[in-house]
């Protein structure tokens with residue numbers, strides 16, 4: 001089905017800095033051109049589904065103008081299940097929906113089939129079944145010495161410069177930021193944040209996050225990097241962005257080369273299932289890695305998305321193949337409206353255990369429970385106890401290993 005209108009659909013939060021239209025809007029990322037010429041590509045499928053040319057699909061700004069945010073628009077692109085239609089209609093005032101045409105095209109077209117992409121992005125009636133859950137599960141507001149700078153550890157801060165995202169993930173732990181307009185690349189917030197960082201010499205590491213900090217012009221990102229890297233005590237800059245997953249055309253080789261001028265820069269993205277590693281997404285990652293930017297992945301453990309050994313293994317293998325290091329697997333935060341996606345912590349530990357011995361160690365993410373006072377790594381227990389001075393350990397196949405005291409240094 002086609003969506004023929006080219007009118008913007010997103011109104012929930014607008015950037016203080018207007019989206020730049022020229023000259024960057026006219027720039028065509030040549031590294032994505034092959035997807036326009038491939039009739040099997042997701043790019044061409046998206047073009048057909050939304051009634052535009054493949055060259056339009058490659059323009060990331062078009063996706064932000066055409067974010068799907070209501071049931072009527074969504075149903076022009078694909079059929080909805082009743083609980084998804086209700087979700088759009090009943091949750092419009094609770095947590096805004098917004099989905100890029102690219103990510104919509106990745107969804108299974110059959111609403112009766114359980115689809116990990118649909119589950120992450122389409123609102124569902126179940127979100128109204130709130131028993132537990134809060135809007136700020138990490139107490140980020142009380143941990144912010146100035147607005148949008150979150151500090152839990154002395155040596156690092158998360159600097160939330162962005163409010164907009166290509167896709168509003170239904171389980172997002174920063175849903176609360178959706179309620180307040182004017183946070184996106186807000187000049188006052190950025191000035192105050194930079195002043196705070198500059199006046200605190202203990203801060204060596206700045207994570208630029210949001211929202212999604214790549215939803216800004218190259219020049220806005222460059223300006224931010226110039227200001228941060230001019231602070232003598234800032235050793236490293238990190239980005240958290242989901243654009244490789246939900247809007248890969250944003251991650252151009254040109255953007256990556258610009259960012260690489262400010263090394264050391266690290267980046268974490270957020271793939272949750274192997275289906276998201278499309279050729280377009282892999283191109284976005286390659287642009288970053290080829291520019292020398294190390295890319296890690298922070299997944300969230302989610303029911304129906306990555307909560308079986310097979311699905312988690314497929315994700316980790318696909319990440320390694322794409323040169324992305326599986327870094328963290330977050331236990332889902334206690335966010336309001338996400339109970340239908342939660343997985344018991346015991347299941348999470350079993351999943352991590354299932355990876356060990358079946359994939360290289362660097363393909364196994366650290367399982368994390370994130371709390372207001374910091375991240376707690378969760379490890380399956382391999383220490384059975386002691387026998388005399390010997391340590392009894394269980395290997396990945398369930399066999400007992402006796403680590404003799406004599407083998408350990410005295």
Ligand code: SF4
Nearest residue numbers: 165168169172211242
């Ligand atoms: S991309 Fe990140 S910040 Fe944006 S909605 Fe998804 S989880 Fe939240």
